[in-house]
Amino acid sequence: MAVVAIALAACGNLKNSSFGSNSNNTTTTGSKTTTTTGSTGSDFYQGVIKNGQYRxxxxxxxxxxxxxxxxxxxxxxxxxxxxxxxxxxxxxxxxxxxxxxxxxxxxxxxxxxxxxxxxxxxxxxxxxxxxxxxxxxxxxxxxxxxxxxxxxxxxxxxxxxxxxxxxxxxxxxxxxxxxxxxxxxxxxxxxxxxxxxxxxxxxxxxxxxxxxxxxxxxxxxxxxxxxxxxxxxxxxxxxxxxxxxxxxxxxxxNWNNYVFPATSESKNAGANNNDESDFSSFKSHVQNFFPNLSGVTANAHYKDKSLSKLSVNITTKFYSETEIISFTQYLATAAKRYLPSGVPVEITVKSANGDVQSFLARTASGSSYYTHVFSDQGNN
CATH class of the missing domain: 3.10.570.10 (sex pheromone staph- cam373 precursor domain)
Incomplete structure (x- = not known):
């Protein structure tokens, strides 16, 4: 997630991001050769930079x-x-x-x-x-x-x-x-x-x-x-x-990972039924709104039988810039309405060939989603 935050900072506007303030204050040693990366929020560590390069x-x-x-x-x-x-x-x-x-x-x-x-x-x-x-x-x-x-x-x-x-x-x-x-x-x-x-x-x-x-x-x-x-x-x-x-x-x-929706290969006996039901509602509404989807799945991360993070992956069949923008806007609304609250959520939208088209994220304490649509034109 830290890598994603850095990537987003390079290609778009992060001032409304829910990842936290992106501090660029650094700490320098007496030799002036070692610094720290600065903090992107209390959930992340600062990293060490030596001689101008990440160590x-x-x-x-x-x-x-x-x-x-x-x-x-x-x-x-x-x-x-x-x-x-x-x-x-x-x-x-x-x-x-x-x-x-x-x-x-x-x-x-x-x-x-x-x-x-x-x-x-x-x-x-x-x-x-x-x-x-x-x-x-x-x-x-x-x-x-x-x-x-x-x-x-x-x-x-x-x-x-x-x-x-x-x-x-x-x-x-x-x-x-x-x-x-x-x-x-x-x-x-x-x-x-x-x-x-x-x-x-x-x-x-x-x-x-x-x-x-x-x-x-x-x-x-x-x-x-x-x-x-x-x-x-x-x-x-x-x-x-x-x-x-x-x-x-x-x-x-007692940490476990599950796939939503469950398949014959993945057994979700330890997952919360309400969490899976919430995701099913989200998936159903998303697919009804945009039928040109190849798949909607999620990785659910649990700690002590409680959901700690939800990572949603959506694969599309369309490439129109306007469709992606509209779809991302709808996802922010649907996710806020249907997905579980009180946990970090990431939603990645990709094309069939694997290119990331848009990204949405919300912190555990947040209510709204930060969104970013990736553009090949370089003007987004």
Whole structure:
């Protein structure tokens, strides 16, 4: 959402946006080389800029290349930010992409344990091909997030969050380029393995002088399967303080993602029936108003059985600029009337070829929707 806000600021007028004030005040260190991005609202962290460039992660995007659900990466990162806010509030900490774990280190840790890779966290290959007897790949991805403390003109490391993405399904082939098979991994098993790996990672991090005594949050993420229409969800986290090398207490998280409307592949047993009913009413009125639609779906994000965010995706069959403007105007009215209140809502309208045509958003406390129609003419 932060990326969307930046993109919108570049192409349109944000003065009526409900994302909050877009501050461009920056904090500079004594060397005049490190600044912060400024805040776009209390829900977001400021980021770190060094030598005029955003400080990117040293290991971002490294994962075991076997999961084809692109929703997992985005859901993993956003879930990790939400967990981090519990320990590192946005008004006290500045976000920095991971700087202490290199890509090569993450690649080794995500690999299988072997004679040539004794740092591998995943179990060694036992040579078996049966889905119930082989050793699966449990750990799919690992991400580091750093949280800085601003002291006057200086930024110092205040803590680190490490996310471990655990497979619920491990995909493999019995022969090269052969058919794909699956090993299903229960939530209990992946949680047990995840906690074990988290403590091993924690012990390794404590050997780094910069990370010896800072708080470190370890979070476990359950990856969704390749055929899932939504990403996975965070299932547990723990905090290591005062240089400890193990997590003494883990807190379970009841976070879930659902697709509206439900399909035969997506079961919405944990979703609120009223929320799904509200979306159905919204969808019905939208499709009646504009029949030239390919689809209207939503990703519903729940925390402790309560809706925390709704992301609506609409695909159109029309390209007329006037149609898109009228349709966006109608969506703002229909969304305000039918969609659940008290939660953040995003609505993205795309063409059949994937081009974004318009965007609408409302904060949890807002009543009206910010809207923007994208124009190829550059005059909107």
């Amino acid at each position: 990117t992660s040293k290991s971002r995007g490294v994962n075991v290349s076997q999961n084809d659900n692109v929703m997992n990466l985005k859901s993993f990162e956003m879930g990790l930010l939400d967990v981090s806010k519990k320990q590192f509030p946005t008004n006290k900490y500045v976000f920095q992409e991971g700087q202490y774990i290199s890509s090569s280190t993450v690649e080794n840790w995500l690999g299988r344990y072997s004679k040539n890779n004794k740092d591998g966290l995943n179990p060694k290959n036992n040579g078996k091909k049966d889905p119930n007897t082989r050793n699966p790949i449990y750990l799919q991805q690992l991400e580091e997030q750093d949280y800085m403390i601003q002291n006057g003109s200086k930024l110092s490391l205040g803590g680190v969050t490490i996310g471990l993405g655990m497979n619920s399904v491990d995909y493999y082939t019995k022969v090269q380029y052969g058919a794909t098979y699956e090993t299903n991994i229960s939530t209990t098993e992946l949680t047990t393995k995840g906690k074990q790996y988290a403590n091993t990672v924690l012990q390794r991090l404590r050997h780094k002088s910069a990370l010896k005594d800072v708080p470190i949050v370890l979070a476990l993420y359950k990856q969704s399967s390749n055929d899932s229409l939504v990403g996975g969800n965070m299932i547990a986290y723990g905090v290591s303080k005062s240089g400890s090398t193990s997590v003494a207490k883990w807190k379970s998280l």
